[in-house]
Amino acid sequence: MKITFVRHGDTESSESGLCQRFSESLSDAGRNQAKKIAEALKDETYDMVYVSTMRRAIETAEQILIYHPEAKIIYDASICEYNSGEWEGKSREWRAIKRREIAKKLNIHIWEVRPPKGESQKDVKHRVKEFFGKLKMKKLKSILIVSHSTPIFFILYYLLNLSLDDWDKYHLNPGEYLIIMGDKKNFRLAKISRINHVKH
Secondary structure, three states: OEEEEEEOOOOHHHHOOEOOOOOOOOOHHHHHHHHHHHHHOOOOOOOEEEEOOOHHHHHHHHHHHOOOOOOEEEEOHHHOOOOOHHHOOOEHHHHHHHHHHHHHHHOOOHHHOOOOOOOOHHHHHHHHHHHHHHHHHOOOOEEEEEEOHHHHHHHHHHHOOOOHHHHHHHOOOOOOEEEEEEOOOOEEEEEEEOOOOOOO
């Protein structure tokens, strides 16, 4: 089985160093990134395409699917990015400081910090586990997943038996993709496509 993971292109918030809004569309640069990914993957074949229900992922997938009109598409909310709640629109620097402060105060892991009216990254880990279970049941040769950095990492976490310390190695920036291959029990990283910009 081959699984291709694509992180959506940039948004105006990601370009400005802000926590992205839940319903945000791609920026002009993000649309260009989506087109470049589509061009890079045009010769691939996909038995199934899973797409986050968030607008920036859908818009990215639309560019890729121009070259794959026959692919079966499933829009799945379980692979959406974690909800930033009341932290939407705040700077990522502010968020990082706030998360460290709360984690220290409550004596919890930073991944367990939940914004007001939002989700923690650990919440996404549990949500993605259900998706991972469905994925394992599929008898498919090639799958495309268009999603976001946190759910992509946690799908890889389960497929590749990663630890949280592997985040930097497998984290995808906007407009990047990676491919893994395996037999459902033993997957390996086959390719990772990086672009030259600041990590988000």
